[in-house]
Amino acid sequence: MKLEDIAKKLGLSTSTVSRALSGNGRVGEKTRKRVLEAVKEADYTVNAVARSLRLRDAKNIGIIVPDITNSFFASVIKGAQGACRENSYTLMVCNSDESAEIEEEALRTLLEKQVSGLIVATVSNRPEGVLSYRRLNIPVVFIDNMPTEFDVVDSVSIDNRAAACRLTREMIARGYGRIGTITGPLTQSSGRLRLRGYEDALEDAHIARDAALVFEGDFRFSSGYALMRSLLARQDRPEAMLIANNYMAYGALNAVREMGLRVPEDIAVAAFDAEDHTGLISPLIASINQPTFEIGFQSAEIILQKLSGRSQPTEHHRIVLEPTLSDGNSW
Amino acid sequence: MKLEDIAKKLGLSTSTVSRALSGNGRVGEKTRKRVLEAVKEADYTVNAVARSLRLRDAKNIGIIVPDITNSFFASVIKGAQGACRENSYTLMVCNSDESAEIEEEALRTLLEKQVSGLIVATVSNRPEGVLSYRRLNIPVVFIDNMPTEFDVVDSVSIDNRAAACRLTREMIARGYGRIGTITGPLTQSSGRLRLRGYEDALEDAHIARDAALVFEGDFRFSSGYALMRSLLARQDRPEAMLIANNYMAYGALNAVREMGLRVPEDIAVAAFDAEDHTGLISPLIASINQPTFEIGFQSAEIILQKLSGRSQPTEHHRIVLEPTLSDGNSW
DNA sequence: TTGAAAGCGCTAACAT
DNA sequence: ATGTTAGCGCTTTCAA
Numbered sequence: 001m002k003l004e005d006i007a008k009k010l011g012l013s014t015s016t017v018s019r020a021l022s023g024n025g026r027v028g029e030k031t032r033k034r035v036l037e038a039v040k041e042a043d044y045t046v047n048a049v050a051r052s053l054r055l056r057d058a059k060n061i062g063i064i065v066p067d068i069t070n071s072f073f074a075s076v077i078k079g080a081q082g083a084c085r086e087n088s089y090t091l092m093v094c095n096s097d098e099s100a101e102i103e104e105e106a107l108r109t110l111l112e113k114q115v116s117g118l119i120v121a122t123v124s125n126r127p128e129g130v131l132s133y134r135r136l137n138i139p140v141v142f143i144d145n146m147p148t149e150f151d152v153v154d155s156v157s158i159d160n161r162a163a164a165c166r167l168t169r170e171m172i173a174r175g176y177g178r179i180g181t182i183t184g185p186l187t188q189s190s191g192r193l194r195l196r197g198y199e200d201a202l203e204d205a206h207i208a209r210d211a212a213l214v215f216e217g218d219f220r221f222s223s224g225y226a227l228m229r230s231l232l233a234r235q236d237r238p239e240a241m242l243i244a245n246n247y248m249a250y251g252a253l254n255a256v257r258e259m260g261l262r263v264p265e266d267i268a269v270a271a272f273d274a275e276d277h278t279g280l281i282s283p284l285i286a287s288i289n290q291p292t293f294e295i296g297f298q299s300a301e302i303i304l305q306k307l308s309g310r311s312q313p314t315e316h317h318r319i320v321l322e323p324t325l326s327d328g329n330s331w
Numbered sequence: 332m333k334l335e336d337i338a339k340k341l342g343l344s345t346s347t348v349s350r351a352l353s354g355n356g357r358v359g360e361k362t363r364k365r366v367l368e369a370v371k372e373a374d375y376t377v378n379a380v381a382r383s384l385r386l387r388d389a390k391n392i393g394i395i396v397p398d399i400t401n402s403f404f405a406s407v408i409k410g411a412q413g414a415c416r417e418n419s420y421t422l423m424v425c426n427s428d429e430s431a432e433i434e435e436e437a438l439r440t441l442l443e444k445q446v447s448g449l450i451v452a453t454v455s456n457r458p459e460g461v462l463s464y465r466r467l468n469i470p471v472v473f474i475d476n477m478p479t480e481f482d483v484v485d486s487v488s489i490d491n492r493a494a495a496c497r498l499t500r501e502m503i504a505r506g507y508g509r510i511g512t513i514t515g516p517l518t519q520s521s522g523r524l525r526l527r528g529y530e531d532a533l534e535d536a537h538i539a540r541d542a543a544l545v546f547e548g549d550f551r552f553s554s555g556y557a558l559m560r561s562l563l564a565r566q567d568r569p570e571a572m573l574i575a576n577n578y579m580a581y582g583a584l585n586a587v588r589e590m591g592l593r594v595p596e597d598i599a600v601a602a603f604d605a606e607d608h609t610g611l612i613s614p615l616i617a618s619i620n621q622p623t624f625e626i627g628f629q630s631a632e633i634i635l636q637k638l639s640g641r642s643q644p645t646e647h648h649r650i651v652l653e654p655t656l657s658d659g660n661s662w
Numbered sequence: 663t664t665g666a667a668a669g670c671g672c673t674a675a676c677a678t
Numbered sequence: 679a680t681g682t683t684a685g686c687g688c689t690t691t692c693a694a
Contacts (some may be wrong), residue, residue, distance in 0.1 A: 002687055013665045018689055025690080028663055043466075048443040049383045050687035053670050058380055060444075068412070074405045081399070081426050085433075090440060093424040095412050102416075109421060112379040113391075135374075250609040278581040280612045333671055344681045349673060356674080359679055381671035384686050 001044050010038055021046070052114065060090040061303055062110035063119040063296075066098040072246075072273055072292055073121065076143060079296025080119055087304050089116070100124040107132065117303030119296070121145055125187040139306040139313065141299040146189040156299045156319040160190050163288045163323050164197025164242060165204075167270045170286075171240045171331060172205050176268055180213030180238035182227050182248050191216075194244045194272065213238055217248045224248025228255035232267070240268035240331065249274045249285055253330075268331040275326060286328035291321050332375050341369055352377065383445065391421040392634055393441035394450040394627075397429045403577075403604055403623055404452065407474060410627025411450055418635050420447070431455040438463065448634030450627070452476055456518040470637040470644065472630040477520040487630045487650040491521050494619045494654050495528025495573060496535075498601045501617075502571045502662060503536050507599055511544030511569035513558050513579050522547075525575045525603065544569055548579045555579025559586035563598070571599035571662065580605045580616055584661075599662040606657060617659035622652050 007014045012031065019025040020035035027035075038044075052058040063080055065073040077093055084091045092115060094106035100123055110118065121144035124130060130147035133140050142155040171179050181198045184191030195214065202209060215231060217223035224243060231237060232255065243249040249271035256263055263269055263283045274287040298319050305311040338345045343362065350356040351366035358366075369375075383389040394411055396404040408424055415422045423446060425437035431454055441449065452475035455461060461478035464471050473486040502510050512529045515522030526545065533540060546562060548554035555574060562568060563586065574580040580602035587594055594600055594614045605618040629650050636642040 003689095004687080014688080015666080015690075016664055019664090022689080026663060031663080045439070045442050047384075047445060047687050049380055049389055049445050050670090051689075052380045053378075053384050053672090053686090054688045054690085056670065068399075068409050069402065069405045071400065071402065071405075074400045074402075077424070078398075078400050078426055081424075085436075090423060090444060092421060093408070093412075095409055105416075108376070111376050113421060114378060114380050250611060254610040278612055279585040280581060280614075281609060282611060282613050334673095335671080345671085346673075346682080347680055350680090353673080357679060362679080378671050381686090382673075384670090384688090385672045385674085387686065 001042060002047065003044075006035065006038050006042060006044055009042070010034055056114075057116060058114040059088065060084075060092055060113070060115055061117045061119065061300060062092045062094065062106075062113075062115040064094045064096055064103055064106050064110070065121045066096050066103075066123050068093065068095045070247075071277075072144075072290065075292035076121075076296035076299075079293035079298075080300040081296075082293075083297045083300035083304060089300075089304065091300075096123055098123050100126070104132070111136070116307055117141070117300075119143060119299045119303070122147070123188075139303045141302050141317075143295055143299055144190060148189075151318070152316065154302055154317045156295050156302070156317075156321065158288075158290050158323045159320050160193035161197040161200065163272070164194040164244075165200040166197075166325065167286070167288055168198045168201035168242055169204070171242070171268060171270060172201060172207070174268070174331060176240035176331075178210075178213065178236075178238045179207075179240045179242065180210075180215070180231065181242040182215045182217045182224060182244060182252060184217060184219045184244040184248075186216055191219075191244060194242075198242050212236075217244065219245050219247060221247045221251040224251030225255045226251075228252035229259065232256065232259050232261065238267065240264070240270070243269060243271040243274075245272050246274040246287075249287075253283070253285070264329070264331050270328075270331050283330040284328040286331045287326050288323045289326055290323050294321055332373060333378065334375075337366065337369050337373060337375055340373070341365055388447060389445040390419065391415075391423055391444070391446055392448045392450065392631060393423045393425065393437075393444075393446040395425045395427055395434055395437050395441070396452045397427050397434075397454050399424065399426045401578075402608075403475075403621065406623035407452075407627035407630075410624035410629075411631040412627075413624075414628045414631035414635060420631075420635065422631075427454055429454050431457070435463070442467070447638055448472070448631075450474060450630045450634070453478070454519075470634045472633050472648075474626055474630055475521060479520070483647065485633055485648045487626050487633070487648075487652065489619075489621050489654045490651050491524035492528040492531065494603070495525040495575075496531040497528075497656065498617070498619055499529045499532035499573055500535070502573070502599060502601060503532060503538070505599070505662060507571035507662075509541075509544065509567075509569045510538075510571045510573065511541075511546070511562065512573040513546045513548045513555060513575060513583060515548060515550045515575040515579075517547055522550075522575060525573075529573050543567075548575065550576050550578060552578045552582040555582030556586045557582075559583035560590065563587065563590050563592065569598065571595075571601070574600060574602040574605075576603050577605040577618075580618075584614070584616070595660070595662050601659075601662050614661040615659040617662045618657050619654045620657055621654050625652055 003014045007017045020027045020032045096103035117139040119141045183195045215227045270286040274285040275289045302317045334345045338348045351358045351363045412422050427434035448470040450472045514526045546558045601617040605616040606620045633648045
């Protein structure tokens with residue numbers, strides 16, 4: 001069923017029918033009504049593929065995330081969807097499975113599908129990978145992990161450094177000495193910046209850094225678990241730990257419990273994005289929570305703004321949102 | 332940058348270049364090499380929109396879920412993505428926000444984009460809504476919530492009735508009397524079937540049904556919470572409850588705790604899909620867990636099979652997967 | 663207000 | 679083995 005069929009049935013030309021449907025161009029009132037009726041009766045659906053080709057605009061936005069199953073990204077996607085829907089754009093979601101290769105493949109696919117814009121939580125840290133995003137002539141917004149030279153790209157994020165500093169400072173204020181951290185991969189900006197924030201707080205409090213208190217994890221449950229186990233086995237264990245994300249915090253707390261230690265008496269813990277949606281997690285983890293939905297929504301908004309000309313392609317948006325701090329009994 | 336540009340640069344026709352790239356049709360070995368090189372050098376990307384129009388096949392599959400943020404659906408999507416990727420199909424994800432209207436809108440959008448197939452966890456229960464899926468001339472696979480006449484559609488699910496029966500039976504075997512249930516919406520098949528399974532178990536054990544022990548929830552945290560609170564306030568409270576999904580179970584357990592009661596001593600609980608990914612939830616909930624990734628994967632596979640002709644359009648697939656039972660200390 | 667016609671970028675007969 | 683050509687379904691000048 002195509003436009004032409006409707007046109008024939010009504011003795012009109014395809015152009016008139018097209019105009020009647022799109023609202024572009026003058027069409028007689030009666031004609032418009034007839035067309036609308038015929039369309040409804042025939043249950044006609046426009047072919048967006050043909051339209052996109054003609055308009056050279058597919059009206060869709062791509063988003064690439066490492067793991068859609070991670071509630072952080074799921075919620076970001078939901079936010080982006082919301083913004084897209086409001087503007088009649090479609091969101092094409094790709095999962096990179098934390099693999100730079102799959103990410104590249106996803107990028108290629110999305111470009112072939114002619115996405116008008118792209119939101120990406122890249123896992124690629126080879127500058128060459130990030131570069132491939134910069135070569136694109138469509139709006140690209142980075143979330144979660146920023147390329148090194150992130151002053152020249154669009155991004156939506158929280159101030160990871162300040163947030164980590166805030167948590168660490170609070171632990172210092174609560175009287176914990178020997179505060180350590182399990183970081184994310186230091187190849188990722190979120191990992192690096194959260195470490196920096198931790199260091200900032202120590203410095204502010206005139207506490208000497210101790211490299212033996214810093215452990216690089218990979219954002220997964222298993223690394224939080226393993227690192228916590230090994231660090232608790234030492235005789236000079238830390239009194240408190242800043243843990244760079246939710247999964248590692250869960251792993252770490254399982255390790256603590258297995259070793260028969262108590263939180264926060266034996267070791268205190270604070271983390272990123274460890275919000276408890278069940279109300280059943282124990283201990284309740286002190287946590288910095290990113291405004292995930294908002295991150296997705298605003299990312300899509302930036303793209304939509306550029307596409308609609310409300311914002312210049314060359315103008316760089318670096319949106320920094322406020323996280324919330326949820327208290328817990330883990331510190 | 333289009334095919335023609337490459338063709339011109341090489342002094343070839345677009346068809347030759349097209350053939351060289353697609354591998355369809357004979358092309359001289361040298362020519363192919365030249366083309367591939369030129370394509371790489373020019374950083375050419377095919378326009379999938381144009382190709383789709385010409386081929387009348389957009390090579391993408393749509394999926395509509397009520398809430399992408401629900402780990403159940405997130406994982407289903409991941410599974411479907413996996414199958415799509417393996418077959419060079421793209422997945423277009425839509426979130427209906429549990430609204431039949433938004434679902435309809437999403438359906439329309441997906442059809443306009445010419446999806447080749449559709450996976451849907453519908454929230455629409457007006458037969459008319461489900462009917463709109465049956466009118467489509469593309470493969471449609473239902474998950475989670477089946478239309479009433481679900482023998483005439485394709486679907487991937489677990490045997491909800493048997494699973495609920497299994498949980499209930501286990502509670503009976505453990506010696507609980509007065510076993511109640513918080514169901515899902517009885518307008519949804521998963522809600523109805525889980526209730527049926529509960530009833531089956533009682534019947535098998537020759538226990539009389541008691542309507543006062545059956546509470547209809549809406550699958551949300553708040554309804555589990557509210558229903559549990561009110562039922563615990565009675566003097567003749569049940570000894571055990573079957574709860575039809577994870578969110579309601581969390582709500583219910585929060586209610587129990589707030590009322591100062593203990594699980595399972597004062598009231599036992601078993602639920603669907605309440606798997607603990609943090610290792611920190613207490614009490615650990617006895618739960619039937621659906622193979623979510625597999626549900627998504629197989630749904631996409633069914634569609635792919637039909638599209639490739641490996642399976643007839645008229646042939647109905649009703650895949651029933653085995654859930655796993657995870658023990659807990661909530662019963 | 664309406665129609666005719668061109669063309670978006672690609673693929674696949676059908677020629678050569 | 680390669681080229682010519684038509685056409686996928688739509689929108690939009692341009693003309694009437």
